Amino acid sequence: MLTLRFLVLFIHIVAVIVALGGSLFSTFALAPVLAAELDAPARLRVFRRIVRRLGVIVLTSLAVLAVTGILNVLFLGGVSILLAIKLILVIVVIGLALYQYGTIGVQIWRAPGPGPEVAELQARFRRVGLTVGSLVLLIVYLSIGLTRGSGAIVASIR
Amino acid sequence: MPRNKKPRRTPRWMGRLTFVALLLGAVFTLSYGTGAHIAVRYLNPPFGAWWNSNEFAILECAVAALGMLIGIRIGARLVNDAALKSRSMVAAVIVSALVLPIVGRIGAQIARFKFTSGASANGMLIDRFGYDTGMFLDKLLAAGVYSIKIAMFALPVGMILxxxxIAIFMTSEPARDTAAATSK
Structure with a gap:
């Protein structure tokens, strides 16, 4: 039961849960509550701290995802068109996450104070976060197709 | 009237590193694909022998480095802050250099997997160019595809490094302005 392949797959799935869960929680639970309960300066202060912490969590879990994903390909022993599409989507997700935290997040972090520009940045941050979340869901769907679907890579090799 | 020069989007050293990786990757892919070590052996036998025994490892490392460098450059284009970008690029390149043998080896292992669709250019090339030229072109094509596959798998590694x-440098930046924002 406890093989290296299982361990790698377990870490891979945990990384997906952490990356996706964190983004969804901040977008759908935390951001609306912050907007309703806090005034603009306090909201910005809390949002900045969240951006930084979440940035570290999401980017680290994406790194774990990429490394364990490559190891999973080694264990599967084959490359299909579905896997190639998944790889391209992974590159897009990493790029979007970098843009979300490296550009928008840093701009929010360094903004002098609350204002319409910061509100626009926060809205854009959420939109990009949602796009990242949706793409990660699509990648999960493709992963299920790779291992369980009719075009399962293991079945097509044998 | 002096021309307004835009600031460089990529540092010069990064451009040079990418060029070196691209050049080495192209030379050793072509050398492996065409069996050019025979020509080198003809000119200098000991060097030709060294070339033959090492060209494949150099190919793997060069194209993996190229993939990672392109990944880092793509990542850098998505980050606006110049200081953060510069520090992160240096750190990512150093770590990439340290993990290059591992990434090259794993990428090479993955690149050996064939696409399960079963498509083959071998028959088509032999049909079109004859047996000898077709086989030669097939080996060249296989070496090229192999290199591209290694670079493609190294690219997300570079991006994520x-x-x-970025994540590490974001955390290390002092929280100097949050208090100012709230006191307004």
Whole structure:
């Protein structure tokens, strides 16, 4: 039961849960509550701290995802068109996450104070976060197709 | 009237590193694909022998480095802050250099997997160019595809190393302005 392949797959799935869960929680639970309960300066202060912490969590879990994903390909022993599409989507997700935290997040972090520009940045941050979340869901769907679907890579090799 | 020069989007050293990786990757892919070590052996036998025994490892490392460098450059284009970008690029390149043998080896292993669709250019090339030229072109094509596959698998590794560097440098930046924002 406890093989290296299982361990790698377990870490891979945990990384997906952490990356996706964190983004969804901040977008759908935390951001609306912050907007309703806090005034603009306090909201910005809390949002900045969240951006930084979440940035570290999401980017680290994406790194774990990429490394364990490559190891999973080694264990599967084959490359299909579905896997190639998944790889391209992974590159897009990493790029979007970098843009979300490296550009928008840093701009929010360094903004002098609350204002319409910061509100626009926060809205854009959420939109990009949602796009990242949706793409990660699509990648999960493709992963299920790779291992369980009719075009399962293991079945097509044998 | 002096021309307004835009600031460089990529540092010069990064451009040079990418060029070196691209050049080495292209030379050793062509050398492996065409069996050029025979020509080198003809000119200098000991060097030709060394070339033959090492060309494949150099090919793997060069194209893996190229993939990672392109990944880092793509990542850097998505980050606006010049200081953060510069620090993260340096850190990501250093870590990339350290993990290059591992990434090259794993990428090479993955690149050996064939596409399960079963498509083959071998028959088509022999049909079109004859047996000898077709086989030669097939080997050249296989070497090229092999190199591209290694670079493609190294690319997300480079991007994510850059992302990790961004995450680390974001955390290390002091929280100097949050208090100012709230006191307004």
């Amino acid at each position: 850059f992302g990790l560097a």
